[in-house]
Amino acid sequence: MPLTLEKPAPETVYRQYTVLMADTTIKVDPAVRDRLMVLARERGMTMRDFLAELVGATPTEAELKERYEATKAYCEKHFGVTFTDEDAARAEKVWQDLAAGRPVDSL
Structure with missing residues (x-):
């Protein structure tokens, strides 16, 4: 019996993704962006995960x-x-x- 995979409609995938994640653009100097990327890579993380960790560890x-x-x-x-x-x-x-x-x- 052949296996058939159906690709979900883009609007379904996008809606599910955006329910869980909200993207925001943060404008910073290129040097700041590059440093964030280096720091994230040194930790084996994405910049998104690194920023989330940093914000979570910084008290108000x-x-x-x-x-x-x-x-x-x-x-x-x-x-x-x-x-x-x-x-x-x-x-x-x-x-x-x-x-x-x-x-x-x-x-």
Whole structure:
């Protein structure tokens, strides 16, 4: 018995694809595009998958604030440490100084 394959109509395939994926064009400088491609290839990924991973791993401001509050609450509960706004400002200054290569005062 011969096997016959039927090719689905293009509109059927396209409709199914677009239900799952929405393509968006992002305009970037050619150097940025080329770097994204290199980074994706080094990881054995497509640029689409690399960007999705990058975006998924980058927290929003709201997520960072939520993490900060959860960490602060954990430290207070489990270590008896009270972390004030002044402590946070001092720690932020240390990070900025480190990033800028300036000498760092102890916390």
